[in-house]
Amino acid sequence: MKYKIRHKTVYRYAEPPRRSVHELRLAPRSGPLQTVRQWQVSAPGNLSEARDGFGNIVHSFTVAGPAHTLVIEASGVVEVTPPAAGGAPLFCDAPPAGEARVSPLYYLGGTPLxxxxxxxxRFAAPYLAAGHEVPALLALADGIARRVRYAPDSTDVGTSAGEAFALGSGVCQDQAQVMVACCRALGVPARYVSGYFYDPAAAALAGHAWADICVDADKELWCSVDVTHRCLSDARHVRLAVGRDYRMAAPVRGVRHGGSGEQMAVEIAIAPQR
Structure with missing residues (x-):
């Protein structure tokens, strides 16, 4: 599947900040599961581009003066190429020659989230008692989806996996972080994935989150599991960034000095292309 994607984020302030610094992970990378045909990011000021230790494309910019409105836009075309139907649902995500990335074993380390x-x-242990092959991972994802029910607006970006688990509800971010936390606690490297999920029946599209589980660290083989939809990632999933948790893969992060009354609005549009 090939998709045309547009992601627009608008910040509005009752009292504008004197200065703000922003970090974006809004540019998908070509890799084993997708090919970026074209992409552009626009924001106020000059954008600088770099790669972080996870392999993500990171754009940064600074707004030096007061601004009541700040608009960030990303758009382009991505072709998704999931593992072949009927084949092993694994993919190798080793870095290209000349690029340094963290080892898959780095994703064993926990974070506050x-x-x-x-x-x-105790909840997760029975699912992975016999190993972490794909059927076991899918069973764990199904168990998490039943234990942490999807409920919009029941949590926020600061909610930890433990808090969502205790609450018994959350959104895709929470379900993904619970999956990551369960796997790591049982000695299996796992990372958080931010991106998009194409659903033609959805009235409004939003960002999505799921989890990558490392099934062989030496060979850098991964399996991508969507807890919310209780499935492996497929032709509906477009990847933006990966990290140890939401904060490390967030599409937009920033720090501001001064200002008040911040409001954020996000618009995402995804359309298939022939």
């Missing part, structure tokens, strides 16, 4: 309390470990 993905720490697993004892009750979460």
């Amino acid at each position: 993905t720490a697993a309390p004892p009750e979460m470990v």
Whole structure:
């Protein structure tokens, strides 16, 4: 599948900040599961581009003066190429020659957002008791989807996996972080994925999140699992960034000095292309 995507973020302030610094992970990369045919990012000021240790494309910019409105736009065309139907649903995500990235084993380390309390470990252990092959991972994802029910607006970006697990509800971000936390707690490297999910029946599209699970660290083989939809990633998933948790893969992050009354609006449009 090939998609034309547009992602627009608008910040409005009652009192404008004196200065703000922003970091964007809004540019998808070509890799084993997708090919970026074209992409552009626009924002106020001069954009600088770099790669982080996870392999993500990162754009940064600074707004030096007061501004009541700040608009960030990203758009382009991405062709999704998931593992062949009927074949092994694994993909190799080793870095290209000349690029340094963290080892898959780095994703064993916990973060405040993905720490697993004892009750979460007890919940997950039976699913992975015999190993972490794909059927076991899908069974764990199904168990998490039933344990942490999808409920819009029940959590926020600061909610940890442990908090969502205790609450019993959350959104795709929370379900993905619970999956990541469960796998890591049982010795399996896992990372958080931010991106898009194409649903032609959706009244409004939003960003999505799922989890990559490393099934062989030496060969850098991964399996991509969408807890919300209880499936492996497929032709509906477009990847933006990966990280140890939401904060490290967030599409937009920033720090501002001064200002008040911040409001954010996000518009995402995805359309198939022939």
